[in-house]
Structure formats: structure tokens, C-alpha cells
Amino acid sequence: MTNRTVLVLLDPATEVRTSVLELLTIARGLGRVEAVALEAPTVEVLAQLGAYGVETVHQAEPARDGTPVVGDERHLPAVVGASLAAAVRLTDADVVLLPTSFAAKEAAALAAHALGAGLVIDAASLRDEDGRIVAGKRVFAGSWDTECAVTTDVAVVTVRANSAVAQPAEAAVEPVTEGFAVEVAPSAVTLLSREVKADTSGRPPLDQAAIVVAGGRGTEGDFGPVEELADALGAAVGASRDAAFEGWWDSYVGQTGVTVAPRVYIGAGISGAPHHRGGMQASQVIVAVNSDPEAPIFEICDFAVVGQLADVLPQAAAEIRKRKA
Amino acid sequence: MRIVVAAKYVPDIATERGFQDRRVVRDPGEGTLNELDENAIEAALRLVEAERESGRIGPDDGEVIVVTMAGPDGDVALRKAFQLGVDRGIRVSDDALAGSDYFGTAAVLAAAVRRIGEQAPVDLVVTGMAALDGLGSVVPTLLGAELGLPVLNLAKKVELGSGDDAERVLTITREIDGVTERLSGPLPAVLSVTDAANQPRFPGFKLIMAARTKEIEAWSLADLGLDPAVAGTAGARTETLSATPRPERAEPEIVTDKGEGGVALADFLIRNDLV
Incomplete structure (x- = not known):
């Protein structure tokens, strides 16, 4: 060997x-x-x-x-x-x-x-x-x-x-x-332009982060609460495919987006469609926040809060900041 | 404009998926056209339609052919493709294909494309970005390598230039792994498109009716003139040793927010040493 x-x-x-x-x-x-x-x-x-x-x-x-x-x-x-x-x-x-x-x-x-x-x-x-x-x-x-x-x-x-x-x-x-x-073999493919997106967020990359906080339709376009909790945890921020296609956030978690397997995944306002689950279900601990108690994501999570993410996330962030200090 | 779409028959992701004897269970009632291949079909149909609208080809010219490697159950996937408006459906079926890996799959699809090309030239091969069962995303690349064609992968935007037939150029924009690239290559080429490339159409009533009885062509490895040793278990470069279901998660702890939901969430993370 x-x-x-x-x-x-x-x-x-x-x-x-x-x-x-x-x-x-x-x-x-x-x-x-x-x-x-x-x-x-x-x-x-x-x-x-x-x-x-x-x-x-x-x-x-x-x-x-x-x-x-x-x-x-x-x-x-x-x-x-x-x-x-x-x-x-x-x-x-x-x-x-x-x-x-x-x-x-x-x-x-x-x-x-x-x-x-x-x-x-x-x-x-x-x-x-x-x-x-x-x-x-x-x-x-x-x-x-x-x-x-x-x-x-x-x-x-x-x-x-x-x-x-x-x-x-x-x-x-x-x-x-x-x-x-x-x-290198001759290729008929021409690279016309290449642009690497500069990441100025200071957050860990989504695909490599130990903690991921993701927002979906339930954010209604406001990722403020998602970002606030992510920053309290030192986490990466992601979205559901729907939220990304709405233009609310760039990178999304899902089987056609970024596949994540972090220590902790927190999904907020994400119902948990098969597409999304395929991109995060290998996470070690899954936490969900959703106002709909029937959301499918509750079937695969370890801990969940049924409630409004705009209330729950900032409160969780404040509590974590307080107890970490 | 003659386009081949390589599609896959996969277990529906909304069903309970699993393995038996180290092979993916493909229950006839629970299989479907790989959803991401609908984007490939849509891209192909739009390219042909644009050719017709521009007058480059006649209103009845142009063809979209879907080819899939599957057992007879895979006809479900081809019928779905017919509903979307594709002209021909070909199923490559052979007992020797069971257990094919990425390379075997690409070799068989390449042979099918070559065979279609013998009937009349193929301008473009289109695939989806991944098959939702395996999620490897490498078959388009390998298909291009097998066919010796330029590969333009994971297109979010597809533009076909208006140059002479001899030098028509396909340009794509792709956004992968935080990098935005524009790439171009001459036809014939292999193209894969993402689920952001387009919104697949809904089948019309007439097409749904016609799809039921439309002819599906079944080809064997012998029809393709392909040595069975390149595909199936015989040609595979990996061997599946085991497939085991993961233990179910424990019952979740669910808190209904009455003003303290956020504190409960923070408490869960802290007491489990996750912060």
C-alpha cells in the first residue's frame, strides 16, 4: 500500500x-x-x-x-x-x-x-x-x-x-x-471569456462550509434574517432553486446546484422538494424553520421550528451571539 | 438541423428509490423520463424551431431524435419525449447492457449517434446536465470524447450563429462553481444544458394522443455493430460491492414558535455542541 x-x-x-x-x-x-x-x-x-x-x-x-x-x-x-x-x-x-x-x-x-x-x-x-x-x-x-x-x-x-x-x-x-x-490535443472549443466571481462576503464557500443556512420561497426575497443567522454561526448562505431562479440569491443547494453535506444544515422557508433534498439530505444534522407544519422538510429533519423565519432566525442569531460571548 | 437528444429512463425522485442485488431498482410504475432531459429536449426543439422561423430550413425540415439506453420499460421515457414534440424515439436495449458504467453508457450512446448519422448527418447532440439517479454529469463529456466532437457543457444560454452551414458556431454561457464562462465551438458538437437554460413546454393534447401509438425503434448491440465487451458488467471499470439503506433518522424535535422559537433553535445547536 x-x-x-x-x-x-x-x-x-x-x-x-x-x-x-x-x-x-x-x-x-x-x-x-x-x-x-x-x-x-x-x-x-x-x-x-x-x-x-x-x-x-x-x-x-x-x-x-x-x-x-x-x-x-x-x-x-x-x-x-x-x-x-x-x-x-x-x-x-x-x-x-x-x-x-x-x-x-x-x-x-x-x-x-x-x-x-x-x-x-x-x-x-x-x-x-x-x-x-x-x-x-x-x-x-x-x-x-x-x-x-x-x-x-x-x-x-x-x-x-x-x-x-x-x-x-x-x-x-x-x-x-x-x-x-x-x-493538449487540438480543440475546436474556444474560450471567449472567463470571469471568476469575487466573493467579498467573508463567509465560507457553500460547498465546503461546516454550517449552511439556506433560504427559500418563505423568505419572500428578504435574505436578511438568513444572513444574520449565518453570520452568528460563521456559516455559508445558500438558497433553494426557486429562490435562486427568482434572483434572490446566487447559489442554490440542490441536486443541480451545490450539493452540501455539512455538519449542520438549517433550511428556512424551504418546503423540501425532492430537488432540494437531493442536495442536502446527506447533512449530519438538519434543522428546519417553516411556517407550514406540513412542509415535507420536517420529515427529514432532526429539529424544527414551526414559525415565521423573520421572527425565529434573528432571535436565534441574537441568542447565539449572547451565549457565545 | 438534425439533433439527437440522449435521454435516460430513471426512477422517479418522488418515489422510494433503492437497490436490489447491488443494482438500482427500476420498477415499471415508478420510472420516468429524467426530468433534466426535458431541458435538453426543449433546447433541441427550440433550435429546430428557430431554424424554421429564420427560413434557413423549410417548415417541415429539421428533426429531433431521442435515444435512450434502457429495457422495454424505458418506453415510458420516450412516450414522454413524444408528448413534448420530438420526431423519433430510439431505445437501445440488450441484456448485455446491464451494469454499464459511465464509459459503457457513453460508448453505446456514441454508437447510436453514429448509426443515426449514417442515415443522415447529425448536427448536434444534446443532453441534460445530469441523470437524477446517478448524478455523475460525465456522460456528455465522455460522449464527446467517444465521438471526437467538441463539447459545450452545462449551458445556461445557447446561441447558434447564423454563419454558413460549413462553419456554424454554437456559443454557450455557463455559470459553474462561481465562474462564468462563454465558450464556442463549431457544429457538429455535443451540448449539455442546465435546468436554468429554459422552461420545458407542457405537452399539447394532440401530441399526448399521438404519443400513445407513435412507433418506438428498438436497436440491439448487434444493430449498432458494437462489441458487447465494451458495455455492461463486462466493460465496467468499477464493481459495486454493496448497497445498504441508511438508518432512518430519529423522530425530530418540533417546536411551535410562541415567541421563543429562535431561543429554542439556538439552544438545540448549543446543547448538541454544534456551534
Whole structure:
């Protein structure tokens, strides 16, 4: 087991997200950990990777027909996928781990296709069984647990956030950055523009937060109470799909939006349609606030308040601030 | 404009879903067209309709063909697609397909698209953003890789350029993981659309009636000229070891707010050490 090499995707390489720290922790349990980046990691990032036991960062130098792929294009799934496949061939790695996101899933699929590797999407656990990688998944809106073994030599796996508690290695190492050439196949797809939404909220990202407070139709467009409770808890804010489509909030929790599995999920003014439940039912503790005592979300929660969220949420926030102080 | 929509027959998410012998239970009464494929069908229909309106093609030209990989129960999904107005429905069925993984599924769908393309050129393959049973979202990408076509994934907005047939360009806008991108690629291409791309239409009465008796074409692996070893359990690169239902949650504690609901909520979080 210890001679296995595990590659972890680090994209972007300008920060190490919590989800990547979780991946590094899981990876150390499977073998020797190395990272793959599409740009030079910063000094801070290298120090953090070292603390988590990463000995080598493989920095891809992608090129198409001899022309280097630069700028935003490096983050395109085709380029990331080709880089991961090339890194596996270079290092003879056995496992590639990526965080679960739409872009990463695309890159993972392309890498696995190029390598003839087995692919697992959205694993919640990973272990070794007789030399095979076995992935656990929580499916059907968190109602079933499945386990599958990868039967090919190489396994490409995307792992959902909050699947492990990030733990630094026992001894820090000093990572070395090594460049490697990647030939990217010609593509007819052109990137016209790419804009990364700047998050100025100061809140944790929705997909990685330990606590999530989400608002739905019941907010009637006023997310003030939702934000107030979230900030008292240091939580991320999300919405239901309906609320997001109304334009009340950007990112929504649901099986077509962000899938969350936090320690605590609080849904306010959300009835709990199957679509929404598919995106949050794997949460450890579920709390609901709804004025309708018949709301389906009450069937899957651990604690609920039947009442107006505009009254309940600010009061809860004030109480938490008071008792935390 | 000839468009193939790859669709899936899935267990209805409003029903109790589960596994038997490590396979997803697909009860005939509880299966349906994957809801997100309605967005794919809508996108395809609108593209063909826009072609007709612009006069690029005649009022009776253009075709939307739905292909699905399923057993005979999957006809339910194709009938639903007919109700929405698609022209042809093809079901690829073969005992050797059971247990297909992402790659097997993509290989079979790609073979079906190639076969349709032999009849007349295919301009575009459209899919939904995910199947609501597996939620992998990788089949469109793999389908593009198998067919060697450009892939434009997870479109929220779709625009088809008005250039010459030889160089028609599809441009999409997508918002994923906090990043907004505009991408373009020439036809033929693979496109996947999100549930924010459009509002699927409601079936009209005439189409509902016609859908009942419309012909469904059934193809086997042999019809596709595909080696059974690439699909089904034989071709799968993963093996399901177990599937276990999660224990039910304990009865919830429900408080009715009489002025102290917020304090009760805070108290629940604090006493369970969740803050």
C-alpha cells in the first residue's frame, strides 16, 4: 500500500481550499501524495502542502501544437484533464483525486477516458481493500450507502467536501516543484471569456462550509434574517432553486446546484422538494424553520421550528451571539 | 438541423428509490423520463424551431431524435419525449447492457449517434446536465470524447450563429462553481444544458394522443455493430460491492414558535455542541 502514488489536483494553485486539504488527508491514507498544478504555487501554498505531506508538486506546462496554453485557458477541463493524464503517465501514479465540482468532474472524465481508468464521481470515503481502491458513495438523496471497487490499474475519483477532517501530516516536508510537458490535443472549443466571481462576503464557500443556512420561497426575497443567522454561526448562505431562479440569491443547494453535506444544515422557508433534498439530505444534522407544519422538510429533519423565519432566525442569531460571548 | 437528444429512463425522485442485488431498482410504475432531459429536449426543439422561423430550413425540415439506453420499460421515457414534440424515439436495449458504467453508457450512446448519422448527418447532440439517479454529469463529456466532437457543457444560454452551414458556431454561457464562462465551438458538437437554460413546454393534447401509438425503434448491440465487451458488467471499470439503506433518522424535535422559537433553535445547536 505504501508504494502507491496518489496525485491530488490543485487548481487553482494560488490557494489551498479546505476541500483540497481534505483530499490530501485522504490521499495520505492511501499512499505517497503528490500534487498536480496548472500554475506555479505560491510560497504560502507550498508551505501548506508541505505541512500536509506533499513531497512533489508537478506543474503542468501545457502546449497545443507547440504553442504554450496560457492564462484562463489552463483551467479549461480539456487542459486540466490532459495534464492529469500526463502526470499519471509521468509518475506511474495509481490514484488521482479531485474535489467534486462540475469543472473537476469534466476534467476527471477526460483524464479517465484518456487513461482507460475507472472513474468514481462524488465519493464520500476511500479505502484500500486487497490492493484495490474502494469508494463509498451516499446516493439517492442520502438514503443509501454504496461501495464500489475500481477494477482498473488507475482510479480517478472526485471526492465530495466534508468527507474527511483535514489533518496535517505528522512531519512536514519541503515540497519540490517540478515542471512537466503536456501535449493538449487540438480543440475546436474556444474560450471567449472567463470571469471568476469575487466573493467579498467573508463567509465560507457553500460547498465546503461546516454550517449552511439556506433560504427559500418563505423568505419572500428578504435574505436578511438568513444572513444574520449565518453570520452568528460563521456559516455559508445558500438558497433553494426557486429562490435562486427568482434572483434572490446566487447559489442554490440542490441536486443541480451545490450539493452540501455539512455538519449542520438549517433550511428556512424551504418546503423540501425532492430537488432540494437531493442536495442536502446527506447533512449530519438538519434543522428546519417553516411556517407550514406540513412542509415535507420536517420529515427529514432532526429539529424544527414551526414559525415565521423573520421572527425565529434573528432571535436565534441574537441568542447565539449572547451565549457565545 | 438534425439533433439527437440522449435521454435516460430513471426512477422517479418522488418515489422510494433503492437497490436490489447491488443494482438500482427500476420498477415499471415508478420510472420516468429524467426530468433534466426535458431541458435538453426543449433546447433541441427550440433550435429546430428557430431554424424554421429564420427560413434557413423549410417548415417541415429539421428533426429531433431521442435515444435512450434502457429495457422495454424505458418506453415510458420516450412516450414522454413524444408528448413534448420530438420526431423519433430510439431505445437501445440488450441484456448485455446491464451494469454499464459511465464509459459503457457513453460508448453505446456514441454508437447510436453514429448509426443515426449514417442515415443522415447529425448536427448536434444534446443532453441534460445530469441523470437524477446517478448524478455523475460525465456522460456528455465522455460522449464527446467517444465521438471526437467538441463539447459545450452545462449551458445556461445557447446561441447558434447564423454563419454558413460549413462553419456554424454554437456559443454557450455557463455559470459553474462561481465562474462564468462563454465558450464556442463549431457544429457538429455535443451540448449539455442546465435546468436554468429554459422552461420545458407542457405537452399539447394532440401530441399526448399521438404519443400513445407513435412507433418506438428498438436497436440491439448487434444493430449498432458494437462489441458487447465494451458495455455492461463486462466493460465496467468499477464493481459495486454493496448497497445498504441508511438508518432512518430519529423522530425530530418540533417546536411551535410562541415567541421563543429562535431561543429554542439556538439552544438545540448549543446543547448538541454544534456551534
